[in-house]
Structures are given as structure tokens and as C-alpha cells.
Amino acid sequence: MRKIIRVGTRTSELAITQTNWVIEKLKENYPDLEFELVGITTKGDMILDRSLDKIGGKGLFINELENALLNNSIDMAVHSMKDMPAKLPDELVIGAIPKREDPRDILVSLEGKALKDLQKGSVIGTGSVRREVQILELRPDLNTKPIRGNVPTRLNKLMEHQFDAIVLAMAGLKRLGLEDKVTEIFSHEEMVPAVGQGALGIEVRKGDELHELLKVINDEDSEICINAERAFLQRLNGSCSTPLGAYAHICGDYIKIYGMLAEDDKTDPRKAFIEGKKENFEELGLKLADMLQAGGKYD
Numbered sequence: 001m002r003k004i005i006r007v008g009t010r011t012s013e014l015a016i017t018q019t020n021w022v023i024e025k026l027k028e029n030y031p032d033l034e035f036e037l038v039g040i041t042t043k044g045d046m047i048l049d050r051s052l053d054k055i056g057g058k059g060l061f062i063n064e065l066e067n068a069l070l071n072n073s074i075d076m077a078v079h080s081m082k083d084m085p086a087k088l089p090d091e092l093v094i095g096a097i098p099k100r101e102d103p104r105d106i107l108v109s110l111e112g113k114a115l116k117d118l119q120k121g122s123v124i125g126t127g128s129v130r131r132e133v134q135i136l137e138l139r140p141d142l143n144t145k146p147i148r149g150n151v152p153t154r155l156n157k158l159m160e161h162q163f164d165a166i167v168l169a170m171a172g173l174k175r176l177g178l179e180d181k182v183t184e185i186f187s188h189e190e191m192v193p194a195v196g197q198g199a200l201g202i203e204v205r206k207g208d209e210l211h212e213l214l215k216v217i218n219d220e221d222s223e224i225c226i227n228a229e230r231a232f233l234q235r236l237n238g239s240c241s242t243p244l245g246a247y248a249h250i251c252g253d254y255i256k257i258y259g260m261l262a263e264d265d266k267t268d269p270r271k272a273f274i275e276g277k278k279e280n281f282e283e284l285g286l287k288l289a290d291m292l293q294a295g296g297k298y299d
């Protein structure tokens with residue numbers, strides 16, 4: 001076994017916190033191994049003045065980390081699964097998905113008002129077309145405005161009154177110890193989360209002995225759910241500019257997957273869910289995508 005395992009991560013406070021958590025978990029299981037955190041700045045972290053879909057979508061936060069894996073300058077990369085594109089390079093694999101953190105979206109509002117109590121015309125900060133479409137479905141009389149930057153930066157922009165409220169992932173706030181900022185938690189039905197939201201993924205080179213070692217921090221139910229959601233994503237070939245979301249959870253031997261899809265121009269949002277035996281997770285994710293593409297709605 002190599003002496004020091006180099007663990008690549010983005011350099012935001014959230015990414016570093018997540019990576020330290022992964023390293024701690026691995027150390028608990030393998031006290032003799034040594035780990036080194038390698039911070040890598042990605043294009044997504046550098047370009048902060050434009051919206052993600054205008055500068056190239058999801059790959060932005062992970063390309064540099066994958067290149068570092070491919071050229072052997074790191075041994076594993078810790079990602080937020082929600083930032084992972086539908087397809088990975090052939091040489092790489094997600095070696096483990098630890099137990100998922102809270103997958104839901106939340107609202108932080110300036111005056112502590114829930115979404116339904118915000119004044120007509122209030123401005124909601126979000127850079128995500130998925131969140132924008134669903135917010136406007138719940139409150140067509142509000143406005144949305146793009147926001148970029150990491151979680152603390154977004155909270156600061158809210159405090160400076162650039163917005164009346166912002167939407168963030170609960171998972172990020174929990175990991176940063178900022179849950180006390182939360183005004184309202186959206187259910188996964190009123191606001192279908194992003195594919196993979198709340199989950200981490202640890203990427204390694206295919207065939208690397210580290211893959212086996214990572215199994216101790218894999219959570220099988222989380223892995224099945226994320227893979228179901230990612231099958232959905234792959235079928236829709238989603239880029240950052242397609243409003244879509246999916247959230248799967250497991251109940252006994254069954255998996256239930258909720259999905260939302262709108263047109264690229266943000267019109268015609270629709271939602272659906274599907275349920276089946278959990279071993280059929282992939283087929284179910286694909287089928288849910290087909291139902292939504294065919295215009296399916298539920299109620």
C-alpha cells in the first residue's frame with residue numbers, strides 16, 4: 001500500500017469540511033494509513049460573475065479533480081454528488097457514497113418569513129433553474145434573481161439585502177453548522193431536490209486498490225438512491241440549463257423516486273413519482289424520466 005493517500009477536493013469551506021469528514025471516517029477504519037488533503041481550485045470556483053449554465057455546466061467543479069486523478073497527482077477525489085455530470089470518464093469510478101445528509105432545499109429569508117408570507121414582488125436569489133421553476137410554481141407573484149458564490153458568500157449577499165430570501169441545500173448548511181439560518185424547509189414534493197443532493201461521492205481510478213478500501217464508508221441504500229436518480233439524469237441528458245430534479249428514498253424492499261422536469265425555456269413544469277422493488281432502481285429511474293418526458297403529471 002502506498003504511504004500517503006492524497007485526497008483531492010475543491011477549496012471552498014464546505015468542500016474542505018466534507019473532505020476532512022471523509023478522511024476522519026477512513027482514519028477510524030484504517031488507523032495506520034496517512035492522508036493528505038490536496039486543495040484544487042476549479043474553474044467553477046474562479047468564475048463567479050456568470051451563471052453556471054453560461055460557462056459550461058456541471059463539469060466545472062470537477063474537471064480539474066478528475067484530471068488530477070487521471071494524471072496521478074491525487075489518489076481520490078471527494079465530490080458533492082450533485083455537482084457530478086451524468087457520465088464519468090471511462091478510467092474513473094465512484095468508489096463510495098457515504099450515508100446521505102438531508103436532501104431537501106431550504107429558504108433563508110431576511111425577515112424570517114416563510115415563502116407563502118413573502119410580499120408580492122419579493123426577490124428570491126437562486127442560480128438554479130430547478131429551484132427557480134419550482135419557486136415560481138409555488139409563488140408566481142415573486143421574482144427570482146441569479147446568485148453565485150459559495151454558501152457563506154450567498155448568506156452575506158442576503159444579509160446585504162441584495163435579495164429578500166435565498167434557496168440553499170439543507171445539507172450544506174448542516175455541514176457548515178449553519179442550520180440556525182434556516183427559515184423554512186421545503187418538502188421533497190413541493191421542491192424536488194437536485195439529483196444527488198446531500199450525498200458525497202468519492203472518486204478513484206478504476207482498478208485501484210483504494211476502491212476496495214472505500215467500501216467501509218459506503219452506504220448501500222444511499223448508493224442505490226443516488227444511482228436511481230443518476231439513471232434519471234442520464235436518460236434526460238440533463239445539463240445545468242434543463243430544469244430537472246429527482247429524489248429517491250428506500251422503504252424496506254421498495255424504492256420510491258420523485259422527479260420534476262420542465263422545458264429548457266422553463267415552461268411546463270411537471271412532477272411524477274414511481275415505486276418498485278429496490279433492485280430495479282435503474283430501470284425505475286429511466287422509466288420515471290420517460291414518463292416526465294411524455295408529459296406525465298401526478299395528483
Ligand SMILES: NCc1[nH]cc(CCC(=O)O)c1CC(=O)O
Pocket residue numbers: 080081082083151167168169170171172196197198199
Ligand atoms: N450547487 C453548489 C452545491 N453543491 C453541493 C452543495 C451542498 C449540498 C449538497 O451536498 O448536495 C451546494 C450548495 C447548495 O446548493 O446550497
